[in-house]
Amino acid sequence: MSSTTATSPEAPAADRAYQHVKAGLLDGSYPDGELLSEGEVASALQMSRTPVREAFLRLQTEGFLRLYPKRGALVVPVTATEARAVVEARLALESFAIDKLAAQGDGAMTAIGEKLAAHPACDTAELSDAGMHEADRAFHAALVAAAGNPVVADLYNALRDKQMRITATARTHTARPRITHQHAQVAAALRDGDAALAKSRLREHLLGTVRAFGVAGGPYLDPDSAL
Amino acid sequence: MSSTTATSPEAPAADRAYQHVKAGLLDGSYPDGELLSEGEVASALQMSRTPVREAFLRLQTEGFLRLYPKRGALVVPVTATEARAVVEARLALESFAIDKLAAQGDGAMTAIGEKLAAHPACDTAELSDAGMHEADRAFHAALVAAAGNPVVADLYNALRDKQMRITATARTHTARPRITHQHAQVAAALRDGDAALAKSRLREHLLGTVRAFGVAGGPYLDPDSAL
DNA sequence: TGTACACACCATAGATACAAGTCGGGTGGA
DNA sequence: TCCACCCGACTTGTATCTATGGTGTGTACA
Numbered sequence: 456m457s458s459t460t461a462t463s464p465e466a467p468a469a470d471r472a473y474q475h476v477k478a479g480l481l482d483g484s485y486p487d488g489e490l491l492s493e494g495e496v497a498s499a500l501q502m503s504r505t506p507v508r509e510a511f512l513r514l515q516t517e518g519f520l521r522l523y524p525k526r527g528a529l530v531v532p533v534t535a536t537e538a539r540a541v542v543e544a545r546l547a548l549e550s551f552a553i554d555k556l557a558a559q560g561d562g563a564m565t566a567i568g569e570k571l572a573a574h575p576a577c578d579t580a581e582l583s584d585a586g587m588h589e590a591d592r593a594f595h596a597a598l599v600a601a602a603g604n605p606v607v608a609d610l611y612n613a614l615r616d617k618q619m620r621i622t623a624t625a626r627t628h629t630a631r632p633r634i635t636h637q638h639a640q641v642a643a644a645l646r647d648g649d650a651a652l653a654k655s656r657l658r659e660h661l662l663g664t665v666r667a668f669g670v671a672g673g674p675y676l677d678p679d680s681a682l
Numbered sequence: 683m684s685s686t687t688a689t690s691p692e693a694p695a696a697d698r699a700y701q702h703v704k705a706g707l708l709d710g711s712y713p714d715g716e717l718l719s720e721g722e723v724a725s726a727l728q729m730s731r732t733p734v735r736e737a738f739l740r741l742q743t744e745g746f747l748r749l750y751p752k753r754g755a756l757v758v759p760v761t762a763t764e765a766r767a768v769v770e771a772r773l774a775l776e777s778f779a780i781d782k783l784a785a786q787g788d789g790a791m792t793a794i795g796e797k798l799a800a801h802p803a804c805d806t807a808e809l810s811d812a813g814m815h816e817a818d819r820a821f822h823a824a825l826v827a828a829a830g831n832p833v834v835a836d837l838y839n840a841l842r843d844k845q846m847r848i849t850a851t852a853r854t855h856t857a858r859p860r861i862t863h864q865h866a867q868v869a870a871a872l873r874d875g876d877a878a879l880a881k882s883r884l885r886e887h888l889l890g891t892v893r894a895f896g897v898a899g900g901p902y903l904d905p906d907s908a909l
Numbered sequence: 910t911g912t913a914c915a916c917a918c919c920a921t922a923g924a925t926a927c928a929a930g931t932c933g934g935g936t937g938g939a
Numbered sequence: 940t941c942c943a944c945c946c947g948a949c950t951t952g953t954a955t956c957t958a959t960g961g962t963g964t965g966t967a968c969a
Contacts (some may be wrong), residue, residue, distance in 0.1 A: 504955095505953055508921085523920095524922075543833070547775060605767060614833070696923085719949080732924065750950095751952080752949090
């Protein structure tokens with residue numbers, strides 16, 4: 456389910472194909488607009504086209520590829536607009552998680568706040584780029600998971616995968632200290648039981664991500680709008 | 683994307699297989715826990731296993747089936763707990779939509795409120811069961827779509843499909859007048875520009891759905907919790 | 910020179926063939 | 940009677956093959 460699943464050499468061919476293509480998509484080695492063909496990937500991985508086809512289908516339902524009959528598989532171009540939509544959706548789900556924690560009483564919120572405050576993603580420590588990426592992911596995932604709604608958690612993870620592709624394409628190098636600081640701030644607000652503050656800090660944090668995508672404004676996550 | 687897509691007789695075999703199986707899943711003709719096989723469906727639809735296999739894969743990523751290697755495709759049992767989680771997730775997204783409309787200024791909210799007030803789903807009119815179902819779906823979809831975030835709208839539609847499967851299984855016959863009345867009330871609150879009221883009425887509405895699932899309480903959508 | 914058309918090439922969609930894994934029932938023995 | 944084992948039916952995983960449709964190029968013609 457997670458995009459970090461390693462592909463063992465003995466995994467089913469379909470899984471290997473899926474992981475291979477998805478990795479290529481996520482790390483940007485398949486650029487936007489590229490037209491992949493089953494055959495290419497199949498021969499590169501030394502398998503038949505059938506498992507590759509399965510992988511393509513999965514990636515299409517996940518929104519990474521768009522299959523054109525008899526044409527090929529288009530690597531869907533991610534626009535800055537869509538990127539903002541994704542981040543906005545993430546904000547919606549994380550805000551929900553915070554609200555729900557708040558509704559469960561201060562205890563729940565404080566507990567998760569403390570746990571998050573100790574999270575590596577709050578620390579400007581020595582982490583590789585990939586490590587930081589993963590820590591960031593884990594931080595937000597933990598927040599959402601704390602709400603205890605697996606359906607929401609699944610939706611959220613899917614969004615993260617989508618965004619990972621975007622950031623990989625854009626190669627945004629937002630200042631790491633700022634990110635870890637903001638994580639810590641969110642965690643602190645939660646620890647203090649201040650849901651509104653946590654949400655507003657979270658919003659600011661995600662807004663920073665959006666700004667890094669480039670053009671500001673547009674219909675999503677307008678800095679001037681309340682949500 | 684929508685589950686209401688009709689399958690034309692000349693559609694690709696893979697699509698036909700997908701629609702066929704999904705319809706069976708949604709209307710409850712494939713009961714929970716049933717183990718489908720590609721071969722069965724293929725011969726029923728008079729096609730080869732290949733397109734059926736594709737359909738199964740899609741349905742697995744959508745969470746309706748779980749594929750067991752060399753065993754078959756399990757129709758994932760939906761528990762009342764999961765049903766509540768789905769409804770709670772819907773509430774999260776719809777609330778987000780309302781918040782966002784509110785942030786866009788009263789004009790946007792009023793406009794959508796008026797449009798929704800005139801929606802068939804607000805009317806205790808003569809509608810077949812299926813028609814009512816569809817109207818209800820359209821009502822909520824319109825609300826979410828009004829927020830203008832396609833990513834959120836997609837997530838929401840996926841949730842609706844999931845829930846449809848659940849309600850089909852449970853065959854809940856909640857009082858229709860109550861539902862239409864609640865729809866109208868939500869629309870009215872929006873028209874008046876009262877986001878908080880709209881959200882609270884929406885919450886009450888969805889809670890009613892959850893109650894119809896049976897056992898109340900549990901970790902999700904507890905009537906006593908604020909969200 | 911510009912345009913229309915025919916054809917070869919390429920990619921997928923779907924069918925079929927084959928290999929391999931899993932489960933359950935039946936049989937034989939203790 | 941009970942248990943272990945074996946075998947066969949059934950299922951998916953993967954490969955290969957055929958048919959069909961879309962694209963682009965090269966050529967003939969205006």
